[in-house]
Amino acid sequence: MPWGQFDRQRQAITTETYRAILEGVPAMLWLGDAQGKCLYLNRAQREFWGISNEAIADFDWSHTLHPDDIPALQKAFAEAMARQQSFEVEARYKRADGNYRTLHTSANPRFSASGEFLGMSGVNVDVTERRASEQRVKILTGELSHRIKNLFSVVGALISITRRENPLATEAFEDLHGRLLALSTAYQGTQDTAEHPSPKNLGDLVELTLAPFRKTGQITIRGLEIQLSRRATAAIALILNELATNSAKYGSLSGSGSLDITVDHVDQEWVLVTWTEHGVEYTDPSSCKSGFGSRLLDFTTQDIGAELTRHWEDHSFKIRIRIPRTAFEGAEQS
Numbered sequence: 435m436p437w438g439q440f441d442r443q444r445q446a447i448t449t450e451t452y453r454a455i456l457e458g459v460p461a462m463l464w465l466g467d468a469q470g471k472c473l474y475l476n477r478a479q480r481e482f483w484g485i486s487n488e489a490i491a492d493f494d495w496s497h498t499l500h501p502d503d504i505p506a507l508q509k510a511f512a513e514a515m516a517r518q519q520s521f522e523v524e525a526r527y528k529r530a531d532g533n534y535r536t537l538h539t540s541a542n543p544r545f546s547a548s549g550e551f552l553g554m555s556g557v558n559v560d561v562t563e564r565r566a567s568e569q570r571v572k573i574l575t576g577e578l579s580h581r582i583k584n585l586f587s588v589v590g591a592l593i594s595i596t597r598r599e600n601p602l603a604t605e606a607f608e609d610l611h612g613r614l615l616a617l618s619t620a621y622q623g624t625q626d627t628a629e630h631p632s633p634k635n636l637g638d639l640v641e642l643t644l645a646p647f648r649k650t651g652q653i654t655i656r657g658l659e660i661q662l663s664r665r666a667t668a669a670i671a672l673i674l675n676e677l678a679t680n681s682a683k684y685g686s687l688s689g690s691g692s693l694d695i696t697v698d699h700v701d702q703e704w705v706l707v708t709w710t711e712h713g714v715e716y717t718d719p720s721s722c723k724s725g726f727g728s729r730l731l732d733f734t735t736q737d738i739g740a741e742l743t744r745h746w747e748d749h750s751f752k753i754r755i756r757i758p759r760t761a762f763e764g765a766e767q768s
Contacts, residue, residue, distance in 0.1 A: 462558040468551055484530025500526035500534050518543045518551045536562045636660040636697050643674040653693045660705050666761040669738045676731050677709055686711035709753040
């Protein structure tokens with residue numbers, strides 16, 4: 435077979451193969467010119483709009499857009515065309531059966547061998563069911579969150595009522611109420627709502643938890659770049675609240691001392707939180723390890739696989755908490 439004939443046959447086979455691939459894929463593929471008009475729609479896209487291959491040249495896809503989505507899509511499309519760059523956008527389009535479907539569009543610019551802009555090529559994916567499912571989950575999560583917050587409020591009110599009826603146990607009830615508030619704050623933070631934005635890193639959680647204890651110039655927070663996971667949030671908030679409550683009663687936050695909190699990347703396996711109180715002297719160090727608060731600290735740190743050590747120095751008290759990185763799984767590390 436002469437080479438020229440073989441090359442023509444190879445090209446024909448290749449062209450036919452490409453066409454079969456484009457026509458057979460379930461995703462909706464399209465090709466547009468430099469003015470945004472359709473040059474090609476594959477079978478899935480033609481069936482979605484109910485048009486024939488011959489009708490593509492006169493077809494105006496913008497007429498199928500939901501009226502409420504026209505401004506946003508036209509803006510994204512026009513900017514991408516003008517800048518000759520890729521874009522992604524979601525909008526509702528009327529299907530051949532008259533129903534609107536949400537399509538996620540991803541498109542890339544096309545250029546000739548000489549660099550001339552030829553238009554866009556892209557893919558449309560029907561995400562209607564996915565978005566509806568996400569909305570249902572959002573509604574259910576919001577309702578669950580609302581009920582859990584109400585539960586926190588009810589329990590807090592019961593504690594307050596019981597405290598008034600038992601004046602001799604005021605301190606114990608205040609400790610319990612503080613721990614409940616710490617858990618409530620941590621829970622609300624994980625919901626990431628406009629009212630309670632989720633803490634993005636460990637520093638945000640420290641700020642959130644220590645806000646009730648903060649006094650001007652007393653608390654310094656540094657080196658906080660560790661991203662949070664939901665698994666660690668409640669435990670760490672409870673630990674921080676316990677330390678702050680103890681400091682407000684007996685430590686640096688009870689007087690004119692100061693508190694330094696630092697968070698460091700120790701290595702690939704551990705994160706170190708260092709809690710240092712200055713201007714305070716614990717005259718009986720052993721008493722700091724015997725109460726319920728200390729036992730709660732030990733239990734909570736062990737629950738997330740962390741290690742807590744205490745150090746007493748002249749007029750200072752230091753706690754080091756080593757937290758395994760496995761406690762932050764599910765969060766993107768900095």
